[in-house]
Amino acid sequence: MLKxxxxxxxxxxxxxxxxxxxxxxxTSAWPYVNTIPHLGNLIGSILSxxxxxxxxxxxxxxxxxxxxxxxxxxPIELEARKKGIPPRMLTDQVHEYDVKMWREWxxxxxxxxxxxxxxxxxxxxxxxxxLYERGYIFEQEEKLPYCPNDKMFLPDRFVTGKCPxxxxxxxxGDQCDECGRLLHPTELIDPKCSICGARPIYMVxxxxxxxxxxxxxxxxxxxESNRELPDNVRNYSLQWARQGLKPRSVTRDVEWGxxxxxxxxxxxxxxxxxxxxxxxxxxxxxxxxxxxxxxEAWRKWWFDPETKTIYFIGKDNIPFHAIxxxxxxxxxxxxxxxxxxxxxxxxxxxxxQQFSKSRRIGIWIDEALEILPADYWRWALARMRPEAxxxxxxxxxxxxxxxxxxxxxxxxxxxxxxSLIKRRLDGVVPNPGRLPEEEERLIxxxxxxAWRAAEALDEVKIKQATEHVLEVARLGNxxxxxxxxxxxxxxNPEEAKASLYAAAAVAKxxxxxxxxxxxxxxxxxxxxxxxxxxxxxxxxxxxxxxPVPPGTRLGEVKPLFTKLPPDFLDRVDEIIEEARRRAxxxxxxxxxx
RNA sequence: AGCGGGGUAGGGUAGCCUGGUAGCCCGCGGGGCUCAUAACCCCGAGGUCGGUGGUUCAAAUCCACCCCCCGCUACCA
Numbered sequence: 093m094l095k096x097x098x099x100x101x102x103x104x105x106x107x108x109x110x111x112x113x114x115x116x117x118x119t120s121a122w123p124y125v126n127t128i129p130h131l132g133n134l135i136g137s138i139l140s141x142x143x144x145x146x147x148x149x150x151x152x153x154x155x156x157x158x159x160x161x162x163x164x165x166x167p168i169e170l171e172a173r174k175k176g177i178p179p180r181m182l183t184d185q186v187h188e189y190d191v192k193m194w195r196e197w198x199x200x201x202x203x204x205x206x207x208x209x210x211x212x213x214x215x216x217x218x219x220x221x222x223l224y225e226r227g228y229i230f231e232q233e234e235k236l237p238y239c240p241n242d243k244m245f246l247p248d249r250f251v252t253g254k255c256p257x258x259x260x261x262x263x264x265g266d267q268c269d270e271c272g273r274l275l276h277p278t279e280l281i282d283p284k285c286s287i288c289g290a291r292p293i294y295m296v297x298x299x300x301x302x303x304x305x306x307x308x309x310x311x312x313x314x315x316e317s318n319r320e321l322p323d324n325v326r327n328y329s330l331q332w333a334r335q336g337l338k339p340r341s342v343t344r345d346v347e348w349g350x351x352x353x354x355x356x357x358x359x360x361x362x363x364x365x366x367x368x369x370x371x372x373x374x375x376x377x378x379x380x381x382x383x384x385x386x387x388e389a390w391r392k393w394w395f396d397p398e399t400k401t402i403y404f405i406g407k408d409n410i411p412f413h414a415i416x417x418x419x420x421x422x423x424x425x426x427x428x429x430x431x432x433x434x435x436x437x438x439x440x441x442x443x444x445q446q447f448s449k450s451r452r453i454g455i456w457i458d459e460a461l462e463i464l465p466a467d468y469w470r471w472a473l474a475r476m477r478p479e480a481x482x483x484x485x486x487x488x489x490x491x492x493x494x495x496x497x498x499x500x501x502x503x504x505x506x507x508x509x510x511s512l513i514k515r516r517l518d519g520v521v522p523n524p525g526r527l528p529e530e531e532e533r534l535i536x537x538x539x540x541x542a543w544r545a546a547e548a549l550d551e552v553k554i555k556q557a558t559e560h561v562l563e564v565a566r567l568g569n570x571x572x573x574x575x576x577x578x579x580x581x582x583x584n585p586e587e588a589k590a591s592l593y594a595a596a597a598v599a600k601x602x603x604x605x606x607x608x609x610x611x612x613x614x615x616x617x618x619x620x621x622x623x624x625x626x627x628x629x630x631x632x633x634x635x636x637x638x639p640v641p642p643g644t645r646l647g648e649v650k651p652l653f654t655k656l657p658p659d660f661l662d663r664v665d666e667i668i669e670e671a672r673r674r675a676x677x678x679x680x681x682x683x684x685x
Numbered sequence: 686a687g688c689g690g691g692g693u694a695g696g697g698u699a700g701c702c703u704g705g706u707a708g709c710c711c712g713c714g715g716g717g718c719u720c721a722u723a724a725c726c727c728c729g730a731g732g733u734c735g736g737u738g739g740u741u742c743a744a745a746u747c748c749a750c751c752c753c754c755c756g757c758u759a760c761c762a
Binding site for chain 1: 686688689690691692696697698699709710711712717718719720721722724725726727754755756757758759760761762
């Protein structure tokens with residue numbers, strides 16, 4: 093049984109609204125498994141969520157971090173058809189591969205589930221049936237494009253043709269990309285099925301709709317009153333909601349999915365968005381059920397007004413999280429906690445362009461690991477997190493971050509201090525006696541910077557937090573230059589001891605601070621410092637300001653990081669090519685294209 | 686087209702809500718140090734804060750219009 097850990101409401105726990113009971117559900121958007129996530133996907137959702145979840149745990153909060161594979165819907169069905177395999181075979185392979193990726197990337201999921209999980213399928217049917225019984229679902233007939241050749245209804249985007257307004261040949265059934273006009277597929281001149289090129293016909297089909305207008309007032313009230321929502325989320329969603337929430341179809345004529353639970357809806361499946369959004373709850377249900385044996389344990393989390401839920405997503409799916417999900421929760425009549433925070437990132441660009449699978453632009457998460465270990469990437473991506481605007485990933489910047497920040501600032505600081513202790517003090521952290529003014533000041537300044545990092549993390553300003561981590565290393569380096577403990581060792585051994593004791597305490601602060609960003613590196617540093625247990629178990633409020641105890645014998649001291657070679661930027665194209673080749677070999681058959 | 690976000694030195698960013706002569710990191714130029722992964726530290730140059738107009742004693746900050754980038758617009762997920 094999971095026990096509610098009380099967050100110690102200390103002077104340091106500045107988390108707004110914490111109230112001393114820290115129970116958090118951290119979620120990230122569910123990756124759609126028609127392909128492997130790229131670096132932009134990763135920092136937008138899963139990696140940001142992981143850093144935040146790790147941070148919360150390090151502050152002593154109780155955390156459930158869940159996500160999963162989103163595996164239903166038309167694109168998966170088509171992808172599977174193209175490969176000549178059943179959809180489930182495709183999603184099994186990708187899901188398994190993604191799970192392996194998360195392990196390698198050090199993602200600390202409490203549960204990484206999937207939409208094919210029995211718990212999820214059952215939950216979605218139960219939830220949607222409840223909406224139906226409560227009168228939020230109605231049925232309506234529609235005429236929709238149907239491809240007689242592929243024997244399937246086509247989503248608007250899968251119909252292409254000539255725009256009736258500007259004559260653009262590649263207009264899609266929902267919008268013309270050339271003139272920007274919104275279209276209906278019937279308007280297209282010479283419409284074609286974008287899968288096979290055949291001309292679609294129109295057939296009558298019945299669909300089930302959720303009437304969101306019934307909860308519009310509650311959704312608006314929530315949007316207006318939730319002070320934790322960032323501008324990009326609130327303003328955009330308010331605009332949407334104020335225009336009036338339209339009924340939205342929740343069923344599809346697709347075989348691959350969760351059967352709709354409504355009377356008369358045999359053969360229909362639930363539209364993947366409604367399916368995937370409920371995964372946040374079902375994945376919690378699944379893990380709590382497993383841990384406690386109680387299939388209803390999830391209610392204690394989701395129906396408790398003190399539980400805080402935070403969603404990490406890219407800007408493209410703000411409305412689904414800030415409008416549709418809360419609307420569904422409200423419509424259910426159950427007391428679900430509405431989103432506490434929604435952190436929506438802008439986009440990561442790759443050398444000035446959008447990541448594109450078809451055009452092979454960008455780096456995918458398995459390819460990245462063939463170039464450097466996950467921790468380097470985790471740090472670099474956190475540094476580039478697109479918090480305020482689209483941010484450009486460049487290899488030049490990546491090179492700078494790895495060589496200058498990680499190696500020169502952080503790694504080298506640690507190495508300077510530890511090698512002095514190792515060589516000149518037999519590897520034992522000295523007893524400082526009474527701390528001189530210089531050392532007092534160092535401890536105080538680095539402590540302030542460290543807690544500024546914590547404050548930034550509270551506010552989900554992950555990039556800003558990394559700035560403060562670097563500040564700690566810079567303060568340390570400046571101190572060493574000014575204090576020159578290597579000279580003190582000859583001139584004033586007592587002060588030299590105080591100096592190295594204090595410098596070691598700063599290295600320990602770095603270990604704590606690196607823990608959410610670079611979990612393995614932080615652990616390595618922890619053991620280099622000769623400390624017991626795990627850095628991930630050391631709650632900041634209690635341990636961050638504590639020094640390495642005098643008398644501690646250092647572990648093996650070696651450089652924390654390795655530099656990228658000086659010719660890295662010249663050779664980057666061949667390095668990428670090699671990484672792609674190696675990654676491709678490891679991919680499951682369904683993903684080798 | 687509408688709506689939302691953004692446009693601050695060569696690059697990356699803070700400040701904008703609550704107006705008061707622009708802060709930080711990298712890069713660049715100069716100097717210092719030698720414990721350390723040729724690493725580190727200090728000093729300096731570089732910006733009329735996308736444009737125009739307005740409000741004000743005072744505008745990066747407030748208002749109006751315009752330009753550019755990104756996203757969304759409800760059946761892509």
